[in-house]
Amino acid sequence: MPISLPAPAPVKAGTATHCPYCALQCGMNVAAGETVAITPRDDIPANAGGLCQKGWTAGELLTGGERLTTPLLHGREVGWDEALDFVADRIRAVQAEHGPDGVAVFGGGGLTNEKAYQLGKFARVVLRTSQIDYNGRFCMSSAAAATNRAFGMDRGLPFPITDLARADAVLLAGGNVAETMPPFVRHLATMRERGGRLVVIDPRVTATARQADLHLQPTPGTDLALALALLHIVIAEGHVDEDYVAARTNGFDAVRTSVAAWWPERVERVTGVPVALMRAAVEILAGADRAAILTGRGTEQHAKGTDTVSAFINLALALGLPGREGSGYGCVTGQGNGQGGREHGQKADQLPGYRKIDDPAARAHVAAVWGVDPDTLPGPGRSAYELLDALGTEAGPRALLLFGSNPLVSAPRAGRVAERLARLDLLVVSDLVMSETAATADVVLPTTQWAEESGTMTNLEGRVLLRRRAVAPPPGVRSDLEILRGLAERLGGAEGFPADPREVFDELRRASAGGIADYAGITYERIAAETGVFWPCPAEDHPGTPRPFLDRFATPDGRARFTPVEHRGPQEDVDGEYPLYLTTGRVLAHYQSGAQTRRIAALNAAAADTFVELHPDLAERLAVTSGDRLRVVSRRGETEGAARVNPGIRPDTVFMPFHWPGANLLTNPALDPASRMPEFKVCAVRVERAG
Numbered sequence: 001m002p003i004s005l006p007a008p009a010p011v012k013a014g015t016a017t018h019c020p021y022c023a024l025q026c027g028m029n030v031a032a033g034e035t036v037a038i039t040p041r042d043d044i045p046a047n048a049g050g051l052c053q054k055g056w057t058a059g060e061l062l063t064g065g066e067r068l069t070t071p072l073l074h075g076r077e078v079g080w081d082e083a084l085d086f087v088a089d090r091i092r093a094v095q096a097e098h099g100p101d102g103v104a105v106f107g108g109g110g111l112t113n114e115k116a117y118q119l120g121k122f123a124r125v126v127l128r129t130s131q132i133d134y135n136g137r138f139c140m141s142s143a144a145a146a147t148n149r150a151f152g153m154d155r156g157l158p159f160p161i162t163d164l165a166r167a168d169a170v171l172l173a174g175g176n177v178a179e180t181m182p183p184f185v186r187h188l189a190t191m192r193e194r195g196g197r198l199v200v201i202d203p204r205v206t207a208t209a210r211q212a213d214l215h216l217q218p219t220p221g222t223d224l225a226l227a228l229a230l231l232h233i234v235i236a237e238g239h240v241d242e243d244y245v246a247a248r249t250n251g252f253d254a255v256r257t258s259v260a261a262w263w264p265e266r267v268e269r270v271t272g273v274p275v276a277l278m279r280a281a282v283e284i285l286a287g288a289d290r291a292a293i294l295t296g297r298g299t300e301q302h303a304k305g306t307d308t309v310s311a312f313i314n315l316a317l318a319l320g321l322p323g324r325e326g327s328g329y330g331c332v333t334g335q336g337n338g339q340g341g342r343e344h345g346q347k348a349d350q351l352p353g354y355r356k357i358d359d360p361a362a363r364a365h366v367a368a369v370w371g372v373d374p375d376t377l378p379g380p381g382r383s384a385y386e387l388l389d390a391l392g393t394e395a396g397p398r399a400l401l402l403f404g405s406n407p408l409v410s411a412p413r414a415g416r417v418a419e420r421l422a423r424l425d426l427l428v429v430s431d432l433v434m435s436e437t438a439a440t441a442d443v444v445l446p447t448t449q450w451a452e453e454s455g456t457m458t459n460l461e462g463r464v465l466l467r468r469r470a471v472a473p474p475p476g477v478r479s480d481l482e483i484l485r486g487l488a489e490r491l492g493g494a495e496g497f498p499a500d501p502r503e504v505f506d507e508l509r510r511a512s513a514g515g516i517a518d519y520a521g522i523t524y525e526r527i528a529a530e531t532g533v534f535w536p537c538p539a540e541d542h543p544g545t546p547r548p549f550l551d552r553f554a555t556p557d558g559r560a561r562f563t564p565v566e567h568r569g570p571q572e573d574v575d576g577e578y579p580l581y582l583t584t585g586r587v588l589a590h591y592q593s594g595a596q597t598r599r600i601a602a603l604n605a606a607a608a609d610t611f612v613e614l615h616p617d618l619a620e621r622l623a624v625t626s627g628d629r630l631r632v633v634s635r636r637g638e639t640e641g642a643a644r645v646n647p648g649i650r651p652d653t654v655f656m657p658f659h660w661p662g663a664n665l666l667t668n669p670a671l672d673p674a675s676r677m678p679e680f681k682v683c684a685v686r687v688e689r690a691g
């Protein structure tokens, strides 16, 4: 693989690089030998010497026996030329019959910036298809839509993560960082050691909630009402920062009026959260000199996720937090490159630099970098679930190229997605392992992974990091960039599709220049020398932007926008037939669809199988104890899991992780109108004893 990188920074042991998994992108040293040794780096502020169990055991991804090393064509091992010729021939045939949109592309928020950029370019320039989207739609999209609406910019945390340690209060709504980003908890712990206080909103007593000074435990899907009540109390008790609101925001009057009807007693009936706890939360936030409000997927993965985030942003704005040093609103981003992956054009409505694909100036700029006529660039396509749901249908794409996602396990209403994938004329999956989705593909392309290749990742703070190659890939495996180059070569020309990540990054810098997510001044050398550079960074002599909103917001007039929002219930409420809420999420030991972590012995030992968490009262009614098999049934499907009785969950709610096939057979694909986020976090189910 062609590679040209600055010399790695001197490290204790091995090559300084970053974790394969989540958006904290913990720094780690990877030393290759018979086995791979991993030690945490202490120069990366996000983890500063810490790693979670997934990070510590990530070496097994490199040495484990379940690695794909040969292309597969209908299950048969073939050479790369045969595999790529077949894919190119089928793409040509499908497009001849169904037009450019007959072929779709699905990407992932785990892909490096270089891959995400190249995938978007490949779709628009080589395939000329509008049908491209990615799994980040299931992840960050509601927070992105709400922050764009309020601040004119979507950067997960618009401040360094270490600011949290200096806050006097943090409200974390719908995030379980103790399991999803364990080293994150250190920043919160430091805050608490300094006397700061942590408020957590979660329907379950999670490992994170147990560390909180105050825990609010709402019914799933009612955070919007809760946020309205918190703002109602802030206004009623005179805690609005009127000077800030006047100087830095627009639109407060409409919001002030709209929350008037959401008095705390009414919201107690909607959410189940006692009024006294709502008042206590406001007291903590309003009494803090510096405070942050953070949201996670618990509040965002709803058909009203965008409005829910807007309600929390309204609360933050009324308290005068965003754009003040040491305070703010932030979204706790998810996948390894969840931030960068949503900036460079693998999203249906987007071009690099966080530009809009329907903006003529954006099209002209990017087309010039790509050396094509702007009129040849397609327009916006379908969002992730809508795309998956359209596959193989009369009006939908007939072929799919999938890079970095396992939707048979992770997409909502996965039974429907399986039907759709089965109807395709061509399914091509690039992966490291035989994921559930790869196992159904016509063509499987074995690709290199994190420490076997280099590229940049943008962490949850908007800090662009260099994930260096630390070990040689197994013989026969190609990088995603090489795969895209190979396909481009067969479909019209490899020019503009280099396989060297650094060449791709240099083009990405030019394509993003002048955009919201401007990487023009970021180089591999700078990242190495400065332990990451915050975007926007428009020039090589620009210092980067750790706190983009200190002077102005990214809106045309520089002011933040309040948005009035109204509460409504979940898309599917409980009834006699389906009397319980199901919510879904994560456990410490596994990552996402589990394609990677279910192949690691230590992680399987820590968490071997799926489960159904339920309250003791419900367990008694069903006459089950922990370990008994349960069947969980929704209007869309059914699955089984072992009962895990836990007094920390609401009696009206059950929880399942989605790391194993099953939970998503149940979930509701109702979509948020603005972000097209599915309602992963609440649907109606019935629970029975199995067998």
Ligand SMILES: Nc1nc2c(c(=O)[nH]1)N[C@H]1C(S)=C(S)[C@@H](COP(=O)(O)OP(=O)(O)OC[C@H]3O[C@@H](n4cnc5c(=O)[nH]c(N)nc54)[C@H](O)[C@@H]3O)O[C@H]1N2
Residues within 6 Å of the ligand: 022, 023, 139, 173, 174, 175, 176, 177, 179, 180, 181, 201, 202, 203, 204, 206, 219, 220, 221, 222, 223, 296, 297, 298, 299, 333, 334, 335, 336, 583, 584, 585, 586, 587, 588, 589, 590, 591, 592, 593, 655, 681, 682
């Ligand atoms: N171990 C592990 N870590 C990960 C990942 C992983 O798969 N495994 N994935 C990474 C990715 S991509 C992401 S997006 C992040 C996600 O990180 P988090 O957002 O922290 O993860 P979740 O477990 O999906 O959801 C958080 C919490 O939301 C709660 N919740 C459910 N419904 C509601 C509700 O209606 N309201 C509120 N307030 N809370 C609710 C759940 O009980 C859960 O504890 O984690 C990242 N880190």
Ligand SMILES: Nc1nc2c(c(=O)[nH]1)N[C@H]1C(S)=C(S)[C@@H](COP(=O)(O)OP(=O)(O)OC[C@H]3O[C@@H](n4cnc5c(=O)[nH]c(N)nc54)[C@H](O)[C@@H]3O)O[C@H]1N2
Residues within 6 Å of the ligand: 108, 109, 110, 111, 112, 135, 136, 138, 139, 140, 297, 301, 334, 335, 402, 403, 404, 405, 406, 407, 409, 410, 411, 412, 430, 431, 432, 433, 435, 447, 448, 449, 450, 480, 584, 585, 586, 591, 592, 593, 594, 595, 596, 658, 663, 664, 667, 680, 681
């Ligand atoms: N019920 C429920 N469902 C959910 C969620 C939930 O909370 N509840 N959360 C949603 C969220 S936030 C997310 S982010 C999604 C994630 O769900 P998925 O999109 O399925 O994500 P992963 O399981 O990480 O899948 C990544 C796949 O790509 C492969 N891979 C890793 N690196 C690379 C690479 O560089 N190149 C290529 N070609 N392949 C690679 C991995 O081996 C794996 O098979 O799930 C969503 N689904």
Ligand code: SF4
Residues within 6 Å of the ligand: 019, 020, 021, 022, 023, 024, 025, 026, 047, 050, 051, 052, 053, 054, 055, 056, 180, 181, 182, 183
């Ligand atoms: S917290 Fe995230 S980035 Fe850090 S070691 Fe764990 S999985 Fe890796």
Ligand SMILES: [Mo]
Residues within 6 Å of the ligand: 138, 139, 140, 334, 335
């Ligand atoms: Mo995610």
